[in-house]
Amino acid sequence: MEAHKQAVRTVSATVRALFERAEPYRIFHGSTNSTRPPTQKAGARMIDISGLKRVLSVDTARRTALVEPNVPMDRLVELTLPHGLVPPVVMEFPGITTGGGFAGTAGESSSFKHGYFDENVKSVEMVLPNGEVVVATPEKGGKYEDLFHGAAGALGTLGVATLLELQLVEARRFVRATYRRTGSVAEAVSVVKEECKPEKGNDYVDGILFSKDHGVIVSGKLTDELPSDNAKIQTFSHAWDPWFYMHVRDRTNALPSSAASGENTEVTEYIPLAEYLFRYDRGGFWVGQAAFDYFKPVPFTRFFRWFLDDFLHTRMLYRALHGSGESGRFVVQDIGLPYESAEPFVDYVSDKLGIWPLWLCPLKTPAGPTFHPHLRSSPNSTNGEQGVAGEMLNIGVWGWGPKNRDEFVKANRDLERRVADLGGMKWLYAHTYYTEPEFWNAYGGYQNWYKALREKYRASSLPNVYEKVRIKVDGSEDRGWKPWLKALWPIGGLVGIWKGIKSMDYMLHRNATWKWKGIGGNAKEKAS
Template sequence: MERHRQAVRLVSATVRSLFERSEPYRIWHGSTNSTRPPHQKAGVRVVDISGLRDVLSVDAATRTALVEPNVPMDRLVESTLPHGLVPPVVMEFPGITAGGGFAGTAGESSSFRHGYFDETVRSVEMVLPDGEVVTARPDKGDEYEDLFRGAAGALGTLGTTTLLELKLIEAKKFVRTTYRRTSSVEEAVRVIREECAAERGNDYVDGILFSKDHGVIVSGKMTDDLPSEDERVQTFSHPWDPWFYMHVRDITKTLPSSASASASASSSSSSSEGTVTEYIPLSEYLFRYDRGGFWVGQAAFDYFKPVPFNRFFRWFLDDFMHTRMLYRALHGSGESARFIVQDIGLPYESAEPFINYVSDELAIWPLWLCPLKTPSRPSFHPHLRDGGKGKKDKASHGEMLNIGVWGWGPEDRNLFIRANRALERRVDELGGTKWLYAHTYYPRSEFWRVYGSAQQKQYEALRHKYLATSLPDVYDKVSVKVDNDDAVTRGWKPWLKSLWPVGGLWGIWKGIQSKDYMLHRHATWKWTGEGDEAKTGKTKSA
C-alpha cells in the first residue's frame, strides 16, 4: 500500500504543478480499448499513471477488492477466484481495465442484474484537477457523492481515478450455458427479455443475431456441479478451441426455434426443443469472446484476403487473434477510420426497427444483443429517454437492450462519415443513445440534446465545483474531428497506411512490439482441467 501512496503523491504533485501553471495535460494509462482516433495537441503534457496496475488486496470476509485503475479484467479475475469470489460485472475483453470500466461505460451479460460496472464500485480515490486527493463514495450523505456519480462514465474529465474498491460475489466453478435458438428478430427480442426474468435465475444473458432468421439467446447459471462424470467441459481460450460465436452458430444452425419447438408436444430432448446446454468453466465463460474479439477478428482475414479464414490459420495466427492484439493492430493500421464499431442502447420496442435499419443500410451481421439495467439518474451511459427526437430528455430507470454493430463501413471517407451520421440520427429517432468509446460525429448542440440538458447542467456544475474546466469536456474527448460533414484532415501517414497492405502490416508490427500476446500465453485463468478447482477456492466433492 505504501508504494501506491507514493505513486499517488507523485501524480498529485505533478497535476498540482500543471494546474498552477495553467498547462493542459492528458493522462496516459498505457493501453486503450477505445476505437476513437487520438487527437492530442502538440506540446500537451502527459501525466503517466500506467504504473498503477496492481490488485492491492482481496478481502473474502467483506467481499471486496482494492484495485488500481489499470488492473485489467483477467488479472482481476485471477486475483479473486482463489478466494472463491468474482466481480459481479466482468468486461468480456480481458484487457479492459477497472478504471476504464468506471470512467467509461461497461455493461456486460450480467448487467441486466447488476447494472453497469460502476454500480459495483464501492468507492474511488481520485486526484482532482488541482492535485487534491479525495475518496468518493456513492452513499447518500458522503461528502463526494456527487463527484462519484458524476465521474462514472465521464471519461476522466472530472479527475483522475487512482484506486477503486470493488464489490465481489461468490464464484462457482462452471457456468451452465443454454443456447436458445430463435427464428425472427421479434422472437429474439422477446426471448432475451424472458431470460432476464428473475424467476429464470440466470446470472448471465446475452444474444447473437447471425441473420434475421437465425438468432441465439445465451443464458448462464453459475454452478459447482457437472451432471455426470462424463459431461464435456467446453473451453474457448486455447489455440485449437473454436471461436465462441462460431461454436454457437454451428451447434444451433439445424435447431428449430425454441418457440416453434416448445409448441410441439412430441419433442423431449433439449436439442429438439430448440435449445442446447453445455458447461463452461467460469473464467472461460467470462472471456469467451476474447479470441476473435466477438467476430471482428474475421475482418483481419478479410483485409489479408490471400489468407484463408479456416481453422488451421486461426490456430496458426492465434497470438494475433486475441482482443489486446486486435486493438493494437486496429489502432496501428488506421483501419478504425473505415470500420464501424458502435454499441447502441435502445428501448426494447425500438430494437426491431433499428436492426432492420442496420440490415438494410449497412448489411452488418452478426449483431450482439445485451440486456441492460439502466441508471435512474442523468448519465453518459446509455439510458432510457422519454420518447425520441425533440421530446423531453428526462432519464428514467428501466430495462433496455444494447445492440453491438461491428463491421466494415464504406471505404470512401466521406461516405463513411455519412453512414455514421445517418446511424446517429436513426438512433436518436428511436429514443436511443450510443456508447461513447467509439466514433462519435454529433455536432455539439445535438450531442447535448441527445444526452440530456439535465445531464449537461449537472455535469457543468461539477466541472466548476471541482475546478475541472481546464480539462477537455466529454464532448471534446469523444467527438471525431472533421472539417465538416464531408471531409477530414489527413496527412501523409494516414494516406500511406491506407495503401494495402501497408496499414495492416504496420498494425501487426505494432502488436508484436507491444508483446501483448505474452499476456495471454501466460494467463492463469485458462482452464486446463485437473486441479482447476483451486482457481475458485473450491474443492471437489466426493
C-alpha cells in the same frame, strides 16, 4: 499500500502544477479499448498513471477488493478466483481495466442483474484537477456523492481515478450455458426479456443475431456441479478451440425456432467460469474475421485461426486496428435502446449497413443524469430531464463501413440520427460525430448539470466529454504521407501487425493463468 500512496502523491503533485498554470491535460493509461484515432490526443500533456496496475487486497469476509485503475479484467479475475470470488460484472475483453470500466460505460451479460460496472464500485479515490485527493462513494448524502455519480462514465473529465473498492460475489466453477434458437428479431427480443426474469434464475444473458431468421439467446447459470463425471467441458481460450460465436452458430444451425412447440430448440453445455467470462476474446466477438477480409489471400479456416492465434486476441486486434489506420473504415458502435425500438433499429442496420452478426445484451440502467445509455423521460428529451431507471437492450454493431471517408462519416451520422429518433443512446468509446448541440441533446440535455460539477470540482480547464470523444470530420487526420502510405494495401495491415508484435501483448494471453487446465489444474480448483 505505501507504494500506492507514493504513486498518488506523485500524480497529485503533477496535477497541481498543471492546475496552477491553467494547463489542460489528458490521462495516459498505457492501453486503450477505444476505437477513436490516437491522433485525438496528439500534442496534449499527459498524466501517466500506467503504473497503477496492482490488486492491493482481497477481503474474503467483506467480499471486496482494493484495485488500482489499470488492473485489467483478466488479472483481476486471476486474483479473486483463488478466494472463491469474482466481480459481478466482468467485461468480456480481458484488457479492459477497472478504471476504464468506471470512467467509461461498461456492461456485460450479467448487467441485466447487476447494472453497469460502476454500480458495483463501493468507493473511488480520485485526484481532483487542483491536486486534492478525495474518496467518493455512492452513498446518499455523502460529501462526494455527486462526484462519484458524475465521474462514472465521464471519461476522466472530473479528475483522475487512482483506486477503486469493488464489490465481489461468490464464484462457481462453471457456467451452465444454454443456447436457445430464435427465428425472428421480434422473437429474439422477446426471449431476451423472458430469460432476464428473476424466476428464470439466470446469472448471465446475452444474444447473437446472425441474420433476421437466425438468432441465439445465451443464458448462463453459475454452478459447481457437472451432470456426470465424464461430462464434456467446453473451452474457448486455447488456440485449437472454436471461436465462441462460430461455435454457438454451428450448435444451433439445425435447431428449430424456440417458437416451435414440442421440439428441442436449445442446447446446453458447461463452460469453466473464466472461459465463459472471456469467451469473446479470441476473435474479438467476430471482428477478428475482418483481419482475414483485409489479408484476403489468407483463408479464414480453422488451421489459420490456430496458426495466427497470437494475433487474434482482443489486445492484439486493438493494436492492429490503431496501427493500421483501419479504424477509420470500421463501424464500431454500441447502442442502448428501449426494447420496443430494437426491431426497427435492426431493420435499419440490415438495410443501410448490411452488418451481421449483431450482439444483444440486456442492461439494467440507472436514472440520469449520466453519460451511460439510459431511458429518457421522453424519447427526444432536450430540457435536461433526468431520465428514469429501467431496462434497455444494447445492440453491438461492428463491421466494415464504406471505403470512402465522406460516405463513412455519413453512414455514422445517419446511424446517430436514427438512434436519436428511436430514443436510444450511444457508448462513447466509439467514433462520435455529433455536433456539440446534437451531443448535449443526445445525452439528455445534461450540459448545465455537468458544467456545474466541473465548476464545483475546478475541472473547467480540462477537456470536457464532448471534446474528448468527437471525431474531426474535416479530414485533417488523413493528411500527410503516413496516412497516405498506410492506406496502400497491405502496408497499413503490416504496420498494425508490427505494432502488435512490438507491444508483446500476445504474451499476456500465452501466460494467462485463468485459462482452463482441467479439473484440479486451476487456482480455484486448488483452493477448494
